[in-house]
Amino acid sequence: MDYSKKWKVINTLGEGGQGRVYRVFNLETDSKIKSSVIDTLKKIIISTVRHEITKGNYEIFFEALSEMLKMQDPSQQGALKVLHKPGKARDADLAQERIKREIQAMSDNLHPHLIRILDVDPDSAWFVSQFYANGTLADKREMFKGNVSKALEVIRPLVEAVATLHEKDYVHRDIKPQNVFLNLDNDLILGDFGLVHFEDEKHTRISNTYENVGSRDWMPGWAMGIRIEDVKPTFDVFSLGKLLWSMISGKPILPLWYFDKDSYNVEKLFPNSRKMRLVNQLFAECIVEDEQSCLQNASELLQHIDKTLASIELGADVINLSFERTCKVCGIGKYQLLVNDNFQETINFGFRPTRDRKMKIFTCSHCGNVELFSHTVRPPEAWRK
16 A cells, blocks of 8 residues: 555655655545535635625634644654665565564554554555654753653653563563654653564564664673574663663763763762662663673563652662761751761760660761661661662
8 A cells, every 4th residue: 555645744754774754644634624624614605695604604614724733733643664665675574574563563562651553554564653743862861861750750651661562572672762752741652663572483583693683872782692582671671771871861872881880870970969879779780781680571670660769759868888968857967977886986975785786876067966777796788788
């Protein structure tokens, strides 16, 4: 089926190795609305000549005109993806199979944060998905910079959407800012399923055995050179971690898994935000060198995001001697360590614990507020990290 019979191209959005993408609107809807406008206008003209004009005719006309104007609304438009002709595409057979899988993946999943198909060619030569005029995260890099809470709240539904993919044995394999769209409410929508892979009963291969399985700057190091059928949901978890890092840091690229290097460490980039330590703990679970150290799927990542958000909501502090903490009473001074598990110093401070009881005592440099941590023999988990 020729897409030009149903969709009118407004402009070109981009082109890749497998196809070209256009911004379009629906000709059928456009034709019906225009016909309605013209027919109603004719009735108004005839009624005016006969002095029989009615309020109803005007209302019908303005309603039709309003619908016609909506065609200029980006939310009423689509993004048409057309596969290159076999003579021009890189490995045409694989390209054809990819677009079928892309369509199947988008058709099978109805999560509101996954891009939605509006129309499709039965022979899979093209399809139309929803168009987002707000662009992608790559265009809005500063939007969440330094704002841990907002970034976590916004990415959470996207992670939930990827979890639905993983539950159906799909792996997206190309999660990056350029593939994450923003709707009119600035919600994140995951698009471009062109690299999607899933395990079917026949183990159908949609890429050459050792073809690059994702975008270099956003894929895990352990996936370099592996077979397509060996790709696991951990691949997407790593990419989601990098996506969150980019949103918070405001930087375009994180080399490899180096989130804790000084140049990329959000604690160094935003030294006055105690929340950065919390999100770094999250990064340590997904932006990792070895696959066995990575959270296994997006559902596990979602749980960790919820824990981090809960800690932030409770105003939780990071428990670490090297991390400067602001007094929660006056909000001005900084807590200073006066006693660090030393029995005699604890007595001098005014406490007389038993011999197996150890204490860390902090006091505020501004108001004198005291914080005390107590344990026996082995330090609690928080102090062992």
